[in-house]
Amino acid sequence: MAKIVGGIGTTHVPAIGGAIAKGLQRDPYWRPFFDGFAGAHKWLGAVQPDVVVVFYNDHGLNFFLDKMPTFAIGAAGEYRHADEGWGLPVSRPYPGDTALSWHLIEQLVADEFDVTMCQEMLVDHAFTIPLALLWPERSAVRTVPIAINTVQHPLPSPARCLRLGRAIGRAIESYKADLKVLIVGTGGLSHQLDGKRAGFINKEFDLMCMEKLVSDPDRLARYSSLQIVEEAGSQGVELLNWIAMRGALTGDVSRVHGNYHIPISNTASALLVMENRALELATTYRKAG
Ligand code: DHB
Ligand code: FE
Numbered sequence: 001m002a003k004i005v006g007g008i009g010t011t012h013v014p015a016i017g018g019a020i021a022k023g024l025q026r027d028p029y030w031r032p033f034f035d036g037f038a039g040a041h042k043w044l045g046a047v048q049p050d051v052v053v054v055f056y057n058d059h060g061l062n063f064f065l066d067k068m069p070t071f072a073i074g075a076a077g078e079y080r081h082a083d084e085g086w087g088l089p090v091s092r093p094y095p096g097d098t099a100l101s102w103h104l105i106e107q108l109v110a111d112e113f114d115v116t117m118c119q120e121m122l123v124d125h126a127f128t129i130p131l132a133l134l135w136p137e138r139s140a141v142r143t144v145p146i147a148i149n150t151v152q153h154p155l156p157s158p159a160r161c162l163r164l165g166r167a168i169g170r171a172i173e174s175y176k177a178d179l180k181v182l183i184v185g186t187g188g189l190s191h192q193l194d195g196k197r198a199g200f201i202n203k204e205f206d207l208m209c210m211e212k213l214v215s216d217p218d219r220l221a222r223y224s225s226l227q228i229v230e231e232a233g234s235q236g237v238e239l240l241n242w243i244a245m246r247g248a249l250t251g252d253v254s255r256v257h258g259n260y261h262i263p264i265s266n267t268a269s270a271l272l273v274m275e276n277r278a279l280e281l282a283t284t285y286r287k288a289g
Pocket of ligand 2: 126235238
């Protein structure tokens with residue numbers, strides 16, 4: 001059976017792609033940020049996931065404001081990147097896992113999450129940058145992208161995103177293949193790119209979120225999306241992707257590694273690595289019953 005090995009939350013600022021392309025990882029501005037990933041690389045090297053399910057938000061590359069699904073899931077053999085206008089190199093396509101995608105879609109719809117299913121889907125910096133950070137050498141890991149609308153209001157609530165994550169977690173655990181699955185949530189933490197509060201950052205709120213994501217994600221589900229916009233900024237609401245990621249961790253969750261660094265571009269950048277251990281007792285009990 002498929003096993004959920006853990007979850008990683010990471011920022012997805014496009015400028016990171018520029019820094020990687022120019023080899024600036026040891027530059028004084030970038031070093032505290034890139035050094036933070038050593039702990040994630042060590043853990044990934046030990047765990048060796050086969051597939052990564054990525055909760056992210058599309059910023060206008062695949063979906064635009066005229067047609068914006070609340071939740072969209074990829075079911076393609078590969079996912080292409082394209083020029084988004086940030087002056088970044090275009091990534092090579094990422095391999096998909098169509099069998100797992102369709103299993104997730106079937107289980108989600110049965111669970112009353114009526115997702116948009118995408119047999120073609122361009123992925124933007126919110127997908128490519130986190131994967132480039134987690135696997136600088138580019139691995140063969142297969143991918144399933146899940147886009148959450150954090151852009152065009154009304155947004156889904158944190159509670160709904162947590163439930164989506166939990167539905168994904170249940171769906172993965174019912175998948176028959178022996179796969180190690182990693183869940184990633186991208187974006188955040190606090191930032192606002194436009195309007196009167198451009199440059200807004202809320203360290204206290206971010207650190208509280210990083211703690212509650214491990215210990216008590218339901219606490220974050222009590223906020224509305226608009227309250228998150230207020231606390232974290234209009235783009236800081238990308239926290240919804242992290243909340244969905246956390247929902248998919250169905251076992252005993254512990255923090256393995258984290259980093260919080262202000263600023264990277266306009267953003268409070270953060271990394272959180274969590275391990276997920278299956279609840280053996282509960283499984284044994286279910287089997288016995
Ligand atoms: C920045 C942050 C984002 O989340 C994004 O999608 C684009 C830009 C930034 O801080 O520059
Ligand atoms: Fe973003």
